Amino acid sequence: xxxxxSARLASLQRLQELQQLAxxxxxxxxxxxxxxxxxxxxxxxxxxxxxxxFAVLFIDIDHFKQVNxxxxxxxxxxxxALVARTVAASLRSxxxxxxxxxxxxxxxxxxxxxxxxAPLASRCRALVERSVLRVEGRPLSVTVSIGATMxxxxxxxxxxVARADELMYRSKQAGRNRVTLAPPRADASAPRGxxxxxxxxxxxxxxxxxxP
Numbered sequence: 154x155x156x157x158x159s160a161r162l163a164s165l166q167r168l169q170e171l172q173q174l175a176x177x178x179x180x181x182x183x184x185x186x187x188x189x190x191x192x193x194x195x196x197x198x199x200x201x202x203x204x205x206x207f208a209v210l211f212i213d214i215d216h217f218k219q220v221n222x223x224x225x226x227x228x229x230x231x232x233x234a235l236v237a238r239t240v241a242a243s244l245r246s247x248x249x250x251x252x253x254x255x256x257x258x259x260x261x262x263x264x265x266x267x268x269x270x271a272p273l274a275s276r277c278r279a280l281v282e283r284s285v286l287r288v289e290g291r292p293l294s295v296t297v298s299i300g301a302t303m304x305x306x307x308x309x310x311x312x313x314v315a316r317a318d319e320l321m322y323r324s325k326q327a328g329r330n331r332v333t334l335a336p337p338r339a340d341a342s343a344p345r346g347x348x349x350x351x352x353x354x355x356x357x358x359x360x361x362x363x364x365p
Contacts, residue, residue, distance in 0.1 A: 180230050181237035184251030189259050192249045193310040196261055201306050208270045210260040210277065211300045211317035212240060215329040217256035220295065228288055232295055239284045243277050259314065267303055267337050274301040274332040282330060298324035302335035 176188035184192070199205045214220075214236055221229040233256065240258060241250050249261040260277070264270060278299055286293045300320025304313055320333040327333070 178237075178252040181234050181252050183237045183241060183258070184249060186251065186253055189249070189251035189253060189261070190310055192251070192261050193259075193313060196263070197304060197306075197308060197310065197313070200304055205263065206265050206303060208262045208264045208273075208301060208303050209313055209317045210262065210274055211253070211314065211321045212236075212258040212260065212277065212297050213299075213321050213325070214256035215296045215298055215325075217295070220293070224288060224293070228286075228293070231286055231288075232293070235284055235286050236281055236295065236297065239280050240277050243273070243280055253314075259317070264303070270301050270303065271332070271334055274299050274334070278330065278332055296330035298329050299332045300324060300335075301332060303338060305338075 176184055176191075178185040193209070196205075196207045200207065214232065217229065217232070220232055233252070237250065237252065237258065240260065244250060244260060244262065247263065251259050251261075253259045262273065264273075278297055281295065281297045284294065298321050300317045300323065302313070302317050302320060308316075316335065320335060323333040324331045
C-alpha cells in the first residue's frame with residue numbers, strides 16, 4: 154500500500170511538472186506565449202466582469218540581432234534571461250511576465266490608476282539599461298523599447314497586444330531605449346474595481362517593425 158501510494162504521488166508530481174513546463178519558456182524561465190495569452194484573456198474577463206483594470210507593457214530588446222551576430226546564440230540566450238530577470242524583479246509577485254517570442258516580452262500588471270504606468274515602465278527600461286552581462290570578462294549591456302497601455306473592456310487579447318506593440322514600434326522610431334505610453338483614458342484619475350487583489354500601491358511591480 155505504501156509503495157503504491159508513493160508511486161501514485163510521484164506520478165502526480167511528474168504530471169504537475171510537465172504541466173508547468175507547458176507554460177514556461179525554457180530559455181528565460183518566465184511564462185511562454187501560451188501562458189501570456191491565457192493570462193490576457195483571464196484579466197480581460199475580470200475587467201469586464203468586476204472592473205479590475207490592468208496595464209500591458211510590450212518590451213523589445215534593441216539591436217538583439219547584432220548581439221547574436223557578434224557573440225552567438227548562447228550569449229543571446231543569456232541576454233534574454235538577463236532581461237527577463239531584470240524586468241521580473243521590478244514587478245510584484247502577482248504581476249505576470251512572459252516571453253511573447255524572439256526578443257519580445259509582455260508584462261500584464263493589475264493597475265487601477267493610469268498615472269502609475271509611466272513610472273513602472275520607465276523603471277523597467279532603466280533597470281535593463283543598467284544591467285550588465287559579463288562575456289569573456291567584458292561587460293555587455295542592452296536596452297529595451299517599451300510600449301505601454303491600459304486595457305479597455307472592449308479589448309480582445311489581439312487588439313490589446315497590437316496596441317501595445319504599435320506603441321513599442323513608436324519607441325523604436327523615436328530612437329529606441331525609451332517608453333511610449335497610450336493617451337490617458339477619460340476616467341484615468343478615478344480608481345476602479347476596489348475589490349482587486351493587490352490594490353493600487355507599489356507599481357513595482359502586431360504592427361509594423363522598425364527593425365530589432
